[in-house]
Amino acid sequence: MTAVIAPPRLRRSAVARFVRNREALLGLVVLVVVIGISVLAPWLAPHDPNAGDPESVLLPTGSAGHLLGTDDQGRDVLSRLLYGGRGALVVATVSVAAALVIGTLLGLTGAFAGRRTSGVLMRVIDLLFAFPVILVALSLAAIVQPGPGVLIGTVVFGAVPYVTRIVYAEAKIERGKDYVEAARSLGASEPAILLTEVLPNLVSSVVIYGTSLVGINIVFTASLSALGLGIQPPNPDWGRMLAEGAKVLVTGSPGVATFPAVAILLVALAFNWLGDGLRDVLNP
Amino acid sequence: MTRQILWRLVNLVPLLFVISLLVFFISQAGPADPIKDVLSQKMSAEQIEQIRQAYGLDQTAWSQYLHWLRDMFTNGGGISLSVRSPVSGIVYPAFLNTLILGAATTVVTVVLGVLIGFAAGIRHGRPADRAAMLFVQIGSNLPIYWFGLIIIWLTAVRWNWLPAGGMHDLRGDGGFGDLLLHLIAPAFAASLVSMLIVARFVRAAVIESAQSDYIRTYRSQGFGRAAILGKHIGRNILPPIVNTTGLTVGSVITGVVFVETIFSWPGLGSVLLNAIAGSDYPVIQSGILLVAVVFVVVNLITDVLLDLLNPRLRHA
Numbered sequence: 001m002t003a004v005i006a007p008p009r010l011r012r013s014a015v016a017r018f019v020r021n022r023e024a025l026l027g028l029v030v031l032v033v034v035i036g037i038s039v040l041a042p043w044l045a046p047h048d049p050n051a052g053d054p055e056s057v058l059l060p061t062g063s064a065g066h067l068l069g070t071d072d073q074g075r076d077v078l079s080r081l082l083y084g085g086r087g088a089l090v091v092a093t094v095s096v097a098a099a100l101v102i103g104t105l106l107g108l109t110g111a112f113a114g115r116r117t118s119g120v121l122m123r124v125i126d127l128l129f130a131f132p133v134i135l136v137a138l139s140l141a142a143i144v145q146p147g148p149g150v151l152i153g154t155v156v157f158g159a160v161p162y163v164t165r166i167v168y169a170e171a172k173i174e175r176g177k178d179y180v181e182a183a184r185s186l187g188a189s190e191p192a193i194l195l196t197e198v199l200p201n202l203v204s205s206v207v208i209y210g211t212s213l214v215g216i217n218i219v220f221t222a223s224l225s226a227l228g229l230g231i232q233p234p235n236p237d238w239g240r241m242l243a244e245g246a247k248v249l250v251t252g253s254p255g256v257a258t259f260p261a262v263a264i265l266l267v268a269l270a271f272n273w274l275g276d277g278l279r280d281v282l283n284p
Numbered sequence: 285m286t287r288q289i290l291w292r293l294v295n296l297v298p299l300l301f302v303i304s305l306l307v308f309f310i311s312q313a314g315p316a317d318p319i320k321d322v323l324s325q326k327m328s329a330e331q332i333e334q335i336r337q338a339y340g341l342d343q344t345a346w347s348q349y350l351h352w353l354r355d356m357f358t359n360g361g362g363i364s365l366s367v368r369s370p371v372s373g374i375v376y377p378a379f380l381n382t383l384i385l386g387a388a389t390t391v392v393t394v395v396l397g398v399l400i401g402f403a404a405g406i407r408h409g410r411p412a413d414r415a416a417m418l419f420v421q422i423g424s425n426l427p428i429y430w431f432g433l434i435i436i437w438l439t440a441v442r443w444n445w446l447p448a449g450g451m452h453d454l455r456g457d458g459g460f461g462d463l464l465l466h467l468i469a470p471a472f473a474a475s476l477v478s479m480l481i482v483a484r485f486v487r488a489a490v491i492e493s494a495q496s497d498y499i500r501t502y503r504s505q506g507f508g509r510a511a512i513l514g515k516h517i518g519r520n521i522l523p524p525i526v527n528t529t530g531l532t533v534g535s536v537i538t539g540v541v542f543v544e545t546i547f548s549w550p551g552l553g554s555v556l557l558n559a560i561a562g563s564d565y566p567v568i569q570s571g572i573l574l575v576a577v578v579f580v581v582v583n584l585i586t587d588v589l590l591d592l593l594n595p596r597l598r599h600a
Binding site for chain 1: 533568
C-alpha cells in the first residue's frame with residue numbers, strides 16, 4: 001500500500017518545495033507573464049510598433065494614448081516593449097538548448113574517452129572558457145550578415161565550454177559508481193551506458209544550469225543587438241531599443257532606453273530565480 | 285619552473301596557428317568575392333582577372349593563407365578595402381587606445397572586485413554581505429550597454445563631474461591627467477561583468493579560507509582579526525584572484541568593445557564595427573587577430589603567475 005502511495009507524495013513534495021521557494025515561484029510567474037505577453041503582443045499592443053508619427057515625437061511617459069511615451073520617431077514605446085521580447089526569448093532559448101546538447105555530448109565524451117582524447121578536449125575547453133566571445137560575434141557578423149544567426153552562433157560558442165565542464169565533472173563522478181560497473185558487467189556497450197544509464201542522472205543539473213544561461217544570454221544578446229550585430233531594425237527588440245533610446249536618454253527622455261533595460265533585467269532575474277528554485281527541487 | 289614556462293611557450297605555437305587559420309577563414313567563408321567593392325561594372329573580364337591576381341585570389345587557399353600571414357607580419361595586414369590606405373595605420377592606433385581602456389578596465393575589475401568580494405566575505409551572512417550579493421545579482425543581469433548610458437548620464441550630465449566621451453579634451457593639453465579623467469567612466473562601465481565575477485570568487489575564497497582549520501587555530505591562539513585577515517586569508521586568496529582575473533579577460537575585452545561605441549572611445553571596437561558594415565576584410569582580420577593574440581598572451585601571463593604563486597612548483 002505504502003509503495004503505491006509513495007510516488008505521488010514524493011512528487012507533491014517536490015511541487016510543494018518549489019512553491020515554498022518564493023523566488024522560484026516569482027521567477028516562474030514573471031516568465032509565464034512575459035512569454036504570454038510576447039505571444040499575445042499583436043492583440044495587446046495599443047499601436048503598430050513600427051508606425052512612427054512625426055506629430056507625436058518623444059512624448060513623455062504617461063501621455064494620453066501612449067502610456068510609456070514615444071521614441072524619437074514617434075513610435076509607441078509600450079507597443080515596442082510588448083513585441084520586443086520575442087526575438088530575444090527565441091534566440092536565447094534556441095541557442096542555449098543547442099549549447100546544452102553539444103556541451104553534454106562533449107562532456108560525456110571527455111569523461112568516458114581515453115586519457116589522451118579527454119586531455120586534449122578539456123584543454124581546449126579550458127582555453128575557450130575565457131575567450132572573448134565578442135570576437136566570435138564580430139567574426140560571424142563579417143561572414144554572414146549581422147542578424148539573429150550571429151546571436152545564436154555567439155551564444156552557443158560562449159555557452160558550450162561551461163556546459164561541457166559541468167557535464168564532465170558530474171559524469172566523472174557517475175563513472176565511478178556501482179551502477180555503471182553493473183551495467184558494464186551485464187554486457188552493455190559504452191554508448192548504451194552513457195545514454196541510458198549516465199545521461200538521465202545528469203539531466204537535472206544540465207536543465208538547471210541551462211535555465212540561468214538563458215537569462216544571462218538575454219542580457220548579453222541585447223547588448224549585441226544594440227551594437228547592430230544582432231536583430232535588425234525596424235523590428236521592435238529590447239536590445240535595439242537600448243540603442244535607439246541612447247540618443248535621447250541624456251536629453252530628457254530616459255524612458256525609451258530604460259523600459260527595455262528593466263524588462264531585460266526582470267526576465268534575466270526571473271530565469272535565475274527559476275534556476276535556483278529548480279535546483280532546490282531537483283537536487284535537494 | 286623555467287621548463288614549465290618554456291613548455292607553455294611552446295604550446296602557444298599550435299594555438300596561434302589555429303587562431304590565425306580561423307581568422308583567415310573569415311574572408312574565405314564570407315561573400316563569394318572579397319573584392320567585389322573594388323570592381324566596377326565597366327571593367328572587362330581581363331581587368332578583373334588582373335585585379336584578382338593583384339590580390340592573389342587566383343592562387344590556392346593555402347598559398348593565400350601564407351601570403352596573408354606574411355602580410356600580417358611585414359606590413360600589418362595589407363591595404364584597407366574601403367579607405368584604400370594601409371591597414372596598420374587604421375588598426376594599430378585604435379588597438380593602442382583599446383589596450384589603454386582594457387588596462388584601465390582590468391585595474392577597476394581587480395580593485396573593485398577584490399574590495400567588494402573581501403568586504404562581503406568577511407561579513408558572511410550579515411546585512412552588508414546580503415546587500416553586496418544583491419548588487420552582484422542585479423549588476424550581472426544589467427545590459428552593459430544601458431549601464432554605460434546611465435553612467436554617462438550621471439557623471440557627465442547630471443553631476444557634470446566627468447567628460448561625456450572621447451579620449452582627450454579638444455581644448456586640453458592632451459596630457460596624462462586629461463586621459464585619466466576620460467578613462468574613469470568607460471573603464472567603470474566596461475568592468476561591470478568582470479568586476480562582479482571577481483567579487484563573487486573572492487567572496488567565496490574568503491569564506492572558505494576563514495572557515496579552514498588553521499585559521500580557527502590562529503584565532504584560538506589569540507591572533508588579532510586584522511593580522512589573520514591581512515596575512516593569512518590575504519595570502520590564501522591571492523591565487524584565486526589571479527586565476528579569476530585571468531578568466532575575466534574575455535569579459536573585459538567584450539565589455540570594452542560594448543562600451544567604446546557608447547563613450548565614443550576611438551578604439552578597435554568602433555573600427556571593427558565600421559569595417560563589418562563596409563565588408564572591409566583586411567581591417568576585420570587584422571583587428572580580430574590582434575585581440576585574439578592579446579587574449580592568448582594574457583592567458584600565458586596568468587598561467588605563469590599561477591605557477592609562480594604555487595609553492596609546490598616554485599621549488600621544483
